[in-house]
Amino acid sequence: MATRITITDSGQTQVLNGPLAPDTPDNSLQRITDVYFAKKVVTDDGTRVSFTKIDSAHVQQDQQNQAIPYDSILGKTVYLVIETSNMTDLSIDAVIRPSANTLTNNTDTLQLMRFVSPDRYEAQRLFTVKVGNFDALKNNQGSHTHYGNLQSDHINKAIIKLQLRPDGRAIFDEWTERLAEGVINLEVAVERTDNNPCAYKDGQEEINGAGIFLNDDTGRFRVVNKNIYTIHHGSNTYNTLTVVNPDPERRRRIQKVVNNHSTDIIYFYYDQNDNEHRICSRPKVSVTRKRRVNAVPPLAQRGDLSQTIDFTANRAAGEQIDAHQLLVYTNGTLGDGATDKWYANQPGNVDLVDMDILANDGVGPQIFEAFNYNQNGVIIRYGFQHTRRRSIQPDSFAGFLGSLAQFRQEGHTHYIVSQGFSYSDASCYPSAEHVNGEAGDLNLLTTQENGVNTILSAANFDYENQVILRNILYDFGFESGRSENFSNTSNASTDDDITTRLPHTTHTATPRHNNHLHVHGFTPISDIYA
Template sequence: MATRITITDSGQTQTLNGPLAPDTPDDSLQRISEVYFAKKTTTDNGTRVSFTKIDSAHAQQDHQNQNQNLPYDSILGKTVYLIIETSNMQTLSIDAVIRPSANTLTDNTETLQLMRFLSPDRYEAQRLFTVQVGNFDALNNNAGSHTHYTNLSDHINKAIIKLQLRPDGRAIFDEWSGRLGENTVNLEVAVERTDNSPCAYKDGQEEVNGAGIFLNDDTGRFRVVNKNIYTIHHGSNAYNTLTETNTGERRRIQKVLNTHSTEVIYFYYDQNDNEHRICSRTKETVTRKRRVNTIPPVAQRGELTQTISFTANRAAGENIDATQLLVYTNGTLGDGATDKWYANQPGTVELVDMDILANAGVGPQIFEAFNYNRDGVIIRYGFQHTRRRSIQPDLFSGFLGALAQFRQEGHSHYIVSQGFSYSDASCYPSAEHVNGEAGDLNLLTTQEDGVNTILTAANFDYDNAVILRNILFNFGFILGRSENFTNTSNASTADNVNTRLPHTTHTATPRHNNHLHIHGFAQISDIYA
């Protein structure tokens, strides 16, 4: 007698004995042929939908690192689709449960309680997932509709479940991630007809009672790891189910914090809800800083742990204000035209390095820091006259989202930054740039090449600068600094009278006529907040 599995009403599985399958195939059988995790893919301006398998046999690639195959398939807390492919089973219901193949996640291999999407915009904890073949509620947008998809007939033999790979509470999530650590856990799926009637599984040649097990061998495993996740949505993404703000708009970004990993993965979901794995960054935890007026005597600064010299940069033409940074155990001294002390403060702050490409060299040229260009999404930015290239992970998600949407709306400008903060959280000579909390961007020009200009120049692209500033605001950069100005020499007529870039405060000391200063970021809510 062959071993078989059945799913109980509680979502657990039992091992029973069943008949051996014969050797003759029969295409008329009611069959569950494939079960796999997937990401949704749309084409034809979001009107056609398909699913891309994600498992060890269909490895995803790390485009940031020469398209190497990722050693995992998904991340604890991430949203995925579970696809059950059938034949001769339209409108029938199927029960599915998901369980770890080893005890590295929950200290056992019992079925997992995970968060299932319920139309139009919420998730509910379930252990037993019951789904009807040919039902497309899992494809609904936040208005509860999927009628915009014109090829649903292609999927009439599929049962589709949308879920998040997480429990419903932070405490249990932390327990899972703590057990998992730096390891990988494989998830497998057991499926069975809800009415307990027999069906065939995979290429089996007889309808049998009991459950079929999928993703449990080397033909394809679903590997899950610990990472921190940011999910970033285009402003017109109708599948964004995040909570609404007091203006009635949905929040655009959410994060899944994972205290057992320092790696951060940024995902962007475009206007048609296609998923883009933008980049990964490693979080560094440093002591918070604040610029203070009084520079302590040497004896009170603590031990000198690092000296960072910018002499070669300045000699090559980089307009860096600091000659050097003297990093002490009690703070950092910025050595420049006027020395400034950045005193250590209680608590820590997490920073990530924005300079992903890390191009070597010194000089006044623009150093390209990142250039993502795949499947209709472009995120490109660089740095000029600065080595302040660290930012808080939350702010980086807003920056990436704003640049992605700006380009998707048809604007081709190269975005160039004059700096955020140094990697130790200081920011000579600024006060507001401490702790990766603020950044400066070159003004946009009609040449779109990133080369800087001033507000009153003939090549200042005011109209597109307004668009960019509004998008940055929508992605969380609430405050800004610029100057009041009038420009009658550029192509725009909107700045012929005294004006200022939106969502900014007039600040002429120090001058803000050659850059846009952004700060006051609206912090991102954790998924369990």
């Protein structure tokens, strides 16, 4: 006899016995043919939607086309798709449960967050959904009519949109602590809401009770612990984050799921059509906060010397690095240059990530490419020049990635090059404002679009595109900046013929800011439980 499981009103399951399924399916039966977790794929300029399975039989790849050894992450938004035949307009109950007790200390069904309206997720343990209902595909205006293939391609599907998390931070932390660096497989049990029989998979008989999916080696749904950033294109109508400006409407672009039991961060970008792009993974490192102070303490007050970072070879090769060396002590960091600067340790720590993903070797004045993501219509490319200050706060990095992705998707092909954020220890010689990965400098854009720097008054300064980039950076959270008042009658633009300044910046001529855009004051990103 085959084992069957039925779902009770509480969302729990009971084991029953049922007949063995014959080999050849009967196409006239009411049948649940497949159940799987998926991500949405949108094509034809946002008018056609489909679903791609995410499980162990459909392995995903990272930005370097390397296989990812898991399928999803606690806290991430996914779709649960139930494929049927001869069941349109019938309701189906579904529950999700862990395959082992390493997540919740048992294998009971999970209470997870379900999308129920454009601005609300609701904690549910028993998910009831009607076949052919497309509420899970509504955007933040409550509409899915932009998808022209729902009736033709998805009328036999029941679709649930959910987040793989409980409704409270305390329970989420318990789950992540138990899971630690492990992997948990999630299984799905489904049955008709009216308790009438139906067939499952390729079974030839309609039976009472539930069918179990994702519970064998033909496909498992593997979930792990990571920190998550979800970044939205400004025109993405599936962004349901807080509206910060009603007219014209402007929303927060980024949300994060903080995982207190992982140091890995995964950055996801959702383009203007809401396609998901896994941009990159970065480890975060917690370091002591720094602040530049006026007086350099005597040697006896600096503590033990733990590290010396020497830039002699870089400077000899033509890199315009101000620091000759960094001397990292127990109580702070001494920037040794034309004028020594002391970066004193401050209370508390700050998380930093290394932006130099490619980590190309070598020294010299050339641009060092740090990242080049180019997949499915999204390009994020940036480099560094004349700097080894390549660390940034994780929130700010999310804003930086989103800004570059949208800038490129809007048709601008400039190579974005940075003059630096902070060093990996959170110091930033000789600057005061770049401490703790809080600020960054970007080369000005040129009409050559090759990343090579220029100045505000040069003939090749691309004023219009610089304004566009600055506004996008602002929309993604870099609310403050520094530049200089200037006029330029030698470049192609006429908008800067009279004295002007880049938007969302303060005039700062000491030190000079005529050869870069300085951005800072990033708006902190809210955790999903905030």
